[in-house]
Amino acid sequence: MMLKPSIRIYVLQFVMLGALALLVVGLFQTQVLRGGYYRRASEQNRIRIIRLEAPRGNIYDRNGVLLATSRPAYHVYAIPEDFDPQDISTIGRFLNLSEVKIRTLLSQARHASFTPVLLKQDVSKEVAMKIEERRPGLGGIFIQEGFIRSYPLKEVAAHLVGYIGKISPEEYKNLDPSVYHYGSWIGRAGVERVFDAHLRGEDGGRQLEVDARGVPIRLMGEKEPVPGKDLYLTLDARLEEKIRPLVQGRYAAILVMDLKQGGMLAATSTPSFDPNVFVTPGRAKERLEVIGSKQRRLLDRSLNGLYPPGSIFKLATAIAGLETHTITPHTTFNCPGYFRFNGRSRAFKCWFHEGHGRVDLYTAIERSCNVYFFNVGRLLGEKRLSEYVKKLGFGSPVALELPTAGGLVPDAEWKKKIHRDSWYPGDTITLAIGQSYLLVSPLQILRLVALVASEGKRFDPFIVLEEDLRGKHETHFSIRSETFETLRRGMLQVVQSNRGTGQLARVNFAKLAAKTGTAQAPPGEAHAWFGGFFPYENPEVAFVVFVERGKSGGITAGQIAKRVAHIYHELYSPQIS
Amino acid sequence: MNFTVPKYLKEIHWPIVVLTLLLAFVGMVAIYSASFREAGDYTTKQFFWALVALGIFVATIWIGYRAFLNLANSIYMVTIGLLIWVLFFAPPISGAHSWIKVGPFQIQPSEFAKIATIMVLANFLAARSPIIHQKRNLILAFFLVALPTLLVLKQPDLGSALVFLPLLLAMIFYWGVNIRYLVILFLLSFASLPMIWSNLKPYQQKRILVFMNPSIDPIGASYTAIQSKIAVGSGGLLGKGWLEGTQTQLDFVPEHHTDFIFCVLAEEFGFLGVLAVILLFVLLIRSAYQVMNHTTDLRAKLLALGIASYLAFQVFINIGMTIGITPITGLTLPFLSYGGSSLVTTFFALGLVASIYKERSIF
Numbered sequence: 001m002m003l004k005p006s007i008r009i010y011v012l013q014f015v016m017l018g019a020l021a022l023l024v025v026g027l028f029q030t031q032v033l034r035g036g037y038y039r040r041a042s043e044q045n046r047i048r049i050i051r052l053e054a055p056r057g058n059i060y061d062r063n064g065v066l067l068a069t070s071r072p073a074y075h076v077y078a079i080p081e082d083f084d085p086q087d088i089s090t091i092g093r094f095l096n097l098s099e100v101k102i103r104t105l106l107s108q109a110r111h112a113s114f115t116p117v118l119l120k121q122d123v124s125k126e127v128a129m130k131i132e133e134r135r136p137g138l139g140g141i142f143i144q145e146g147f148i149r150s151y152p153l154k155e156v157a158a159h160l161v162g163y164i165g166k167i168s169p170e171e172y173k174n175l176d177p178s179v180y181h182y183g184s185w186i187g188r189a190g191v192e193r194v195f196d197a198h199l200r201g202e203d204g205g206r207q208l209e210v211d212a213r214g215v216p217i218r219l220m221g222e223k224e225p226v227p228g229k230d231l232y233l234t235l236d237a238r239l240e241e242k243i244r245p246l247v248q249g250r251y252a253a254i255l256v257m258d259l260k261q262g263g264m265l266a267a268t269s270t271p272s273f274d275p276n277v278f279v280t281p282g283r284a285k286e287r288l289e290v291i292g293s294k295q296r297r298l299l300d301r302s303l304n305g306l307y308p309p310g311s312i313f314k315l316a317t318a319i320a321g322l323e324t325h326t327i328t329p330h331t332t333f334n335c336p337g338y339f340r341f342n343g344r345s346r347a348f349k350c351w352f353h354e355g356h357g358r359v360d361l362y363t364a365i366e367r368s369c370n371v372y373f374f375n376v377g378r379l380l381g382e383k384r385l386s387e388y389v390k391k392l393g394f395g396s397p398v399a400l401e402l403p404t405a406g407g408l409v410p411d412a413e414w415k416k417k418i419h420r421d422s423w424y425p426g427d428t429i430t431l432a433i434g435q436s437y438l439l440v441s442p443l444q445i446l447r448l449v450a451l452v453a454s455e456g457k458r459f460d461p462f463i464v465l466e467e468d469l470r471g472k473h474e475t476h477f478s479i480r481s482e483t484f485e486t487l488r489r490g491m492l493q494v495v496q497s498n499r500g501t502g503q504l505a506r507v508n509f510a511k512l513a514a515k516t517g518t519a520q521a522p523p524g525e526a527h528a529w530f531g532g533f534f535p536y537e538n539p540e541v542a543f544v545v546f547v548e549r550g551k552s553g554g555i556t557a558g559q560i561a562k563r564v565a566h567i568y569h570e571l572y573s574p575q576i577s
Numbered sequence: 578m579n580f581t582v583p584k585y586l587k588e589i590h591w592p593i594v595v596l597t598l599l600l601a602f603v604g605m606v607a608i609y610s611a612s613f614r615e616a617g618d619y620t621t622k623q624f625f626w627a628l629v630a631l632g633i634f635v636a637t638i639w640i641g642y643r644a645f646l647n648l649a650n651s652i653y654m655v656t657i658g659l660l661i662w663v664l665f666f667a668p669p670i671s672g673a674h675s676w677i678k679v680g681p682f683q684i685q686p687s688e689f690a691k692i693a694t695i696m697v698l699a700n701f702l703a704a705r706s707p708i709i710h711q712k713r714n715l716i717l718a719f720f721l722v723a724l725p726t727l728l729v730l731k732q733p734d735l736g737s738a739l740v741f742l743p744l745l746l747a748m749i750f751y752w753g754v755n756i757r758y759l760v761i762l763f764l765l766s767f768a769s770l771p772m773i774w775s776n777l778k779p780y781q782q783k784r785i786l787v788f789m790n791p792s793i794d795p796i797g798a799s800y801t802a803i804q805s806k807i808a809v810g811s812g813g814l815l816g817k818g819w820l821e822g823t824q825t826q827l828d829f830v831p832e833h834h835t836d837f838i839f840c841v842l843a844e845e846f847g848f849l850g851v852l853a854v855i856l857l858f859v860l861l862i863r864s865a866y867q868v869m870n871h872t873t874d875l876r877a878k879l880l881a882l883g884i885a886s887y888l889a890f891q892v893f894i895n896i897g898m899t900i901g902i903t904p905i906t907g908l909t910l911p912f913l914s915y916g917g918s919s920l921v922t923t924f925f926a927l928g929l930v931a932s933i934y935k936e937r938s939i940f
Contacts, residue, residue, distance in 0.1 A: 005751070005753075008750060008751050008753075009751070009866065009870075012747055012750065012751060012882065012885075012886070013862075013863075013866055016885060016886060016889035017859060017862065017863075017889075019889060019890075019893040020855055020858060020859055020862075020889065020892065020893065022893075022902070023892075023893060023896050023897060023900075023902070024852065024855060026897070026900045026902050027809070027843070027848055027851055027852070027855075027896075027900060030806065030809050030810045030900045031809060031810055031812055031813055031814065031843065031848040031851075032813070032814055034810055035810055035811070035812070035813035035814065035848075036813070038806070038807050038809070038810025038811040038813075039810070039811045039813055041807045041810075041811065042807050042808065042810075042811035042823055042824050042844075043811075043823070049800060173671065174668065174669060174670050174671070175671070175672060176669075176671065176672025176778070176780065179672070179780075207800060221799075
């Protein structure tokens with residue numbers, strides 16, 4: 001069937017103009033026939049929206065210990081349009097607010113006089129009851145039940161759990177208006193931020209009709225808020241709580257990872273902060289103190305602090321050397337206490353000035369011989385070394401559920417771009433012992449230790465117990481098991497041998513294996529590193545202790561590591577024995 | 578009395594020019610009223626965009642629609658590229674990936690995609706006879722339209738995505754589609770509704786559910802629907818007067834300078850005022866049909882028809898939603914809603930129509 005073109009044009013015109021005619025009919029109906037009704041409705045717009053906040057989900061550790069929760073609180077609001085200025089003194093008495101303060105709050109909302117203004121948050125139940133009793137006489141005032149976030153363990157795991165904050169007007173513009181509102185809370189840091197969508201529920205609200213004095217007379221519609229979902233972390237709050245005092249007063253980080261399942265057991269960073277200052281009314285001053293702190297208390301040193309790793313990085317160099325068949329475990333180099341490329345070059349010193357003599361790889365790891373790894377670096381060359389190190393995850397963020405720092409692995413190209421200087425062989429060999437321009441986070445060292453300890457089974461840790469909520473994790477490494485075996489044995493000697501650099505971490509209940517690092521970072525003292533795992537056979541945990549300006553990895557960090565191991569043992573000994 | 582009008586002035590379709598300018602002026606008046614109490618200076622920005630749009634309008638008439646139609650494939654590809662880019666690389670604004678930030682301005686590629694699709698479809702259909710291989714050609718035409726539609730839907734921007742369907746229907750109807758296929762296409766669209774539905778964001782689903790049953794979401798979408806209806810209705814016959822609309826000034830109606838700009842007009846100028854505005858749109862659409870009758874170029878006819886249906890549909894949906902005839906989908910009112918991309922696109926589209934009239938004598 002085909003219509004003539006001219007008829008088709010008529011049909012199309014008829015449809016389009018007909019649609020517009022329908023609009024005219026609709027508008028006539030709305031504006032002229034029912035205009036009076038709507039005019040009255042607009043003149044005495046008596047419909048008010050009161051938002052009902054959804055309670056945010058709790059955050060628990062692996063044993064169900066509360067890390068973050070919400071407690072109910074009463075907030076007092078006023079709708080400026082309905083509020084009688086004569087009541088200012090009455091309400092001021094109840095809330096302990098000056099008249100000037102109330103007037104200022106009300107005048108801030110001049111443009112939207114139907115939008116509730118928050119007069120005072122978190123009033124006591126008695127005050128709330130008093131106002132509720134007087135309410136028939138107080139137009140435009142109402143009490144709303146809301147929630148105040150609280151973090152019962154305060155500083156413990158504060159960096160990981162994070163905190164929430166109120167949405168700023170700029171942010172509000174970019175967010176989905178059906179989920180977020182003015183004055184809504186949103187995750188600002190840590191798990192609170194990353195899992196905001198999971199934790200936050202769906203706000204509800206009431207549509208009320210009010211009388212001429214602003215007193216509600218009818219509930220027109222109500223939507224119940226949907227509470228947010230809870231979240232369980234792999235952390236063990238008891239462990240975290242006990243190891244924190246070990247580094248109190250220092251700039252330090254301790255990471256403990258469960259090698260059996262792959263979750264993070266503890267991630268401590270000091271100095272820390274009490275996240276309650278971000279959510280508790282009246283703690284604004286402390287909040288500013290935390291934010292502006294010269295100690296950078298908000299920085300999670302364990303995940304995002306970047307430092308030169310020093311000798312602990314020799315593990316990575318050893319893997320590169322073994323995997324490229326540049327060396328074998330039995331390759332030996334002579335250490336006279338220094339290293340020279342040739343007769344005219346400068347001497348690169350070993351930390352042990354008398355020299356280690358002729359050493360193989362095991363001994364080189366055990367005694368942390370610089371000259372041995374200078375040689376490995378020289379044989380590998382800049383390209384192979386930096387490439388391999390990147391393969392081991394340095395220079396890129398760890399696939400944790402939280403954002404983590406990537407760090408820096410220098411290479412010739414980078415140096416030319418940033419420092420406008422060529423790459424010298426000296427850069428390669430200092431990179432091989434974890435100095436040069438290299439920057440890593442304690443978490444990156446942890447995953448290297450975990451990789452070696454688990455012989456390739458573990459790498460990126462996770463912090464969320466529920467599997468569906470975790471990100472993607474790298475698990476595949478084509479590293480030979482002989483390589484892992486060599487490194488594990490070397491690390492065992494570090495602690496167990498009487499000439500090892502990590503003897504102070506020896507414990508009596510299990511064989512502990514580790515590697516030390518004392519990273520030069522002038523000006524100032526060296527950073528102390530200690531990364532290891534235990535028990536040697538069938539390891540349960542991997543850990544990293546890092547102390548900023550801690551002077552010596554073997555001494556400062558090693559002693560802390562020993563106590564971490566003891567604390568872990570006390571908590572979990574039934575499983576070990 | 579030897580006064581002669583120069584040829585280049587006689588060739589111009591003056592009604593389109595006058596109607597376009599009048600509507601842009603009405604838009605500025607409404608935007609001023611909707612936003613003069615707020616920061617942002619929307620009126621000045623809109624004025625700037627109107628000047629840009631006017632420049633594009635004049636240039637389009639001068640260049641002529643043929644050049645643009647010849648370039649239609651490239652324009653289409655570029656807008657598809659922009660739609661993909663905006664989905665993956667543009668940061669979300671109000672939860673949707675619809676805008677690209679260029680300096681202080683935000684560009685909305687979906688607006689350009691509408692015109693680009695009309696142009697490419699006009700080319701495609703005009704080059705093919707409806708008698709031979711109709712099924713195959715229809716399927717191809719369907720894909721040309723489906724691609725931008727799905728990309729816009731994914732942003733998510735339901736309103737803009739919906740515009741593509743009436744375009745396609747109007748253009749293939751005029752081209753000479755077999756009524757049987759038209760029915761099949763209709764059934765197909767119905768069949769694809771569940772798929773589209775599952776692709777919608779919860780708030781979009783809510784808006785549609787609210788359209789069918791206003792009591793579902795008393796504090797969100799249905800509140801908006803009620804308040805916008807109060808705004809329009811309270812305008813009455815004569816309106817409350819410019820800048821006097823309480824519903825919109827007091828923020829009862831959200832987005833009153835963009836999607837709900839019509840509420841401002843209706844509240845402040847009343848039924849007679851909006852009747853005049855609708856009349857301007859009617860005359861504009863009539864002009865497009867008039868231009869269609871003046872040309873023998875099938876491409877041009879299809880182009881003008883596509884633009885007419887684009888205008889008619891946007892006007893219908895946008896005004897309809899303020900009085901509850903159509904669901905709230907977030908579609909702008911051509912010329913009147915604040916927004917540079919929409920204004921530039923509309924002026925460009927009408928420039929194309931006007932240029933068809935100018936070049937009607939070239940065979």
